[in-house]
Amino acid sequence: MTALLIEAKNLSRYYDNHCAVDDVSFSLAKGEVLGFLGPNGAGKTTTMQMLCGNLAPSTGEIHINGFDLLDQPKQAKKCLGYLPDTPPLYKELTVDEFLEYCGRLHGLGFREISQAINLAKSRCGLDEIATRLITNLSKGFQQRVGIAQAILHNPEIIILDEPTVGLDPIQIKEIRSLIKELGNEHGIILSTHILSEVQESCSHVQIINQGKLILKETISGLNQRMNTNTIKVVTRSSINLNYFSEISSISSIENPTDTHYFIHHDSNSNPTELIVEIIVNAGWGLMELSPIQQSIEDIFISLTTKNAEQSK
Amino acid sequence: MIFAIASRELKTLFISPLAWSILAVLQLILAYLFLTQIETFTSIQAQLANIDNAPGLTDIIVLPLFGNASIMLLLITPILTMRLVSEERRNKTLSLLLSAPLSSTEIIMGKFFGILGMLTIIVLLISLMPLSLLIGGELDLGKFACNILALSLLVSAFASIGLYMSCIASHPTIAAISSFGLLLLLWVLDWTAGLENQQDSLFNYLSILKHFQNIQSGLLNSVDISYFLLFTATFLILSIRRLDNDRLQK
Numbered sequence: 001m002t003a004l005l006i007e008a009k010n011l012s013r014y015y016d017n018h019c020a021v022d023d024v025s026f027s028l029a030k031g032e033v034l035g036f037l038g039p040n041g042a043g044k045t046t047t048m049q050m051l052c053g054n055l056a057p058s059t060g061e062i063h064i065n066g067f068d069l070l071d072q073p074k075q076a077k078k079c080l081g082y083l084p085d086t087p088p089l090y091k092e093l094t095v096d097e098f099l100e101y102c103g104r105l106h107g108l109g110f111r112e113i114s115q116a117i118n119l120a121k122s123r124c125g126l127d128e129i130a131t132r133l134i135t136n137l138s139k140g141f142q143q144r145v146g147i148a149q150a151i152l153h154n155p156e157i158i159i160l161d162e163p164t165v166g167l168d169p170i171q172i173k174e175i176r177s178l179i180k181e182l183g184n185e186h187g188i189i190l191s192t193h194i195l196s197e198v199q200e201s202c203s204h205v206q207i208i209n210q211g212k213l214i215l216k217e218t219i220s221g222l223n224q225r226m227n228t229n230t231i232k233v234v235t236r237s238s239i240n241l242n243y244f245s246e247i248s249s250i251s252s253i254e255n256p257t258d259t260h261y262f263i264h265h266d267s268n269s270n271p272t273e274l275i276v277e278i279i280v281n282a283g284w285g286l287m288e289l290s291p292i293q294q295s296i297e298d299i300f301i302s303l304t305t306k307n308a309e310q311s312k
Numbered sequence: 313m314i315f316a317i318a319s320r321e322l323k324t325l326f327i328s329p330l331a332w333s334i335l336a337v338l339q340l341i342l343a344y345l346f347l348t349q350i351e352t353f354t355s356i357q358a359q360l361a362n363i364d365n366a367p368g369l370t371d372i373i374v375l376p377l378f379g380n381a382s383i384m385l386l387l388i389t390p391i392l393t394m395r396l397v398s399e400e401r402r403n404k405t406l407s408l409l410l411s412a413p414l415s416s417t418e419i420i421m422g423k424f425f426g427i428l429g430m431l432t433i434i435v436l437l438i439s440l441m442p443l444s445l446l447i448g449g450e451l452d453l454g455k456f457a458c459n460i461l462a463l464s465l466l467v468s469a470f471a472s473i474g475l476y477m478s479c480i481a482s483h484p485t486i487a488a489i490s491s492f493g494l495l496l497l498l499w500v501l502d503w504t505a506g507l508e509n510q511q512d513s514l515f516n517y518l519s520i521l522k523h524f525q526n527i528q529s530g531l532l533n534s535v536d537i538s539y540f541l542l543f544t545a546t547f548l549i550l551s552i553r554r555l556d557n558d559r560l561q562k
Contacts (some may be wrong), residue, residue, distance in 0.1 A: 049407075053559070055559055088408035
């Protein structure tokens with residue numbers, strides 16, 4: 001088993017009487033990219049701030065790379081790179097100056113710093129703007145400087161709070177591939193409310209709503225949940241449905257129009273091959289065949305509303 | 313790492329026109345006051361020669377100069393310190409420091425030394441003026457050194473109060489106004505002490521001005537020096553506590 005980079009146990013956080021995070025436990029291992037998903041105000045940012053030591057949890061404990069965040073904050077924070085929801089940039093400095101300052105805050109030596117800065121700049125595509133003042137940069141570039149700051153000291157754990165906000169589609173693509181690349185050797189947590197982002201760049205997903213963790217899955221597990229065990233078939237001429245009665249795994253067939261069919265089947269076997277064989281052999285002209293998937297949005301909505309009903 | 317924070321603080325001050333304009337204005341006004349003091353000295357020089365134990369060049373020029381400088385710094389230090397923490401909090405850059413492997417003590421000390429660096433430059437520039445008198449006259453160097461010490465202790469006390477106010481306040485302007493108000497209150501405390509004779513000792517003890525003038529006059533007393541050191545340390549510790557508290561409640 002790989003060593004756990006983050007171990008959070010029973011985290012809770014109250015703002016006065018308002019409970020922002022309620023008894024959340026999770027862990028992160030090396031090579032995992034954990035997506036934190038939730039609507040606005042669900043407690044994503046609060047959780048991340050607690051992980052980075054910006055906020056003390058009301059109850060619970062956090063171990064970063066084996067160090068307790070409360071007892072040994074310095075060693076723990078050395079393993080962390082954090083990009084808050086607003087990138088923490090000193091706008092009167094140039095990109096180079098800012099990154100150098102960040103390197104020194106993390107205790108990098110003189111030589112390490114210039115190497116680290118060059119690597120971070122090339123990874124985030126900042127080479128051309130290195131000598132410009134941060135205040136003159138566009139939002140997207142500022143966001144990238146923020147990411148460069150988080151990965152500068154090569155931390156084991158990278159925590160990114162909504163890293164792709166304010167970026168254009170090309171930049172989003174670049175950042176996603178960067179996250180995937182980093183995910184091989186680091187543990188990454190990223191929060192977002194964009195569901196497709198999780199599907200694309202994460203290996204694990206956690207859905208948090210009203211401070212409670214309501215789903216914890218791997219991406220393949222999530223994809224399985226999205227399977228509705230329904231196949232959509234479109235043919236040129238209509239099908240004689242009796243042919244399919246032999247296939248035991250088919251539970252029912254819907255036929256909304258002449259040439260459209262929805263075939264429902266058991267979850268433990270997939271009759272797609274047999275269906276294709278029958279249609280082709282009978283010469284009905286297969287036009288389209290696709291498994292129907294519940295979108296991640298549907299899962300998200302069903303989970304969050306279910307949760308809301310339970311709490312009532 | 314304290315040094316990293318301090319040098320960035322100082323750099324930021326000098327990137328913006330703030331530090332330069334403060335240095336220029338301060339130097340201009342103090343130079344004018346310095347010249348008028350010299351003027352006074354030359355006009356009463358003949359009379360002074362006839363008095364036994366007459367006040368010398370240092371008493372007539374250096375003491376008032378440093379006295380004026382202390383009042384100017386009372387006005388200026390809150391402007392320098394107001395941004396220290398409150399602006400970082402507003403711009404959300406504080407989380408960069410909080411998630412770096414730094415303790416609150418290191419953050420506060422870094423900020424404090426950064427601003428102290430700026431104030432040291434100011435004190436040195438002020439000290440250059442009386443030093444120029446060495447060309448044509450003689451200074452009581454011991455007393456002169458006491459004046460530099462007094463002003464340095466004073467500005468570190470000012471800076472620590474300003475830093476603490478900046479930790480509390482949500483907006484730099486509020487930090488500036490409240491630290492200015494607190495400093496002024498501590499400054500004028502002994503005026504009221506003169507009016508009501510009963511509470512003389514307490515107000516005298518609390519007043520910054522009294523302790524400052526004691527050292528300025530060349531009387532190095534451990535009470536005065538410890539007053540300033542305790543004063544500075546108290547507000548630095550309060551600032552550290554305050555920054556720690558940020559993590560606990562928001």
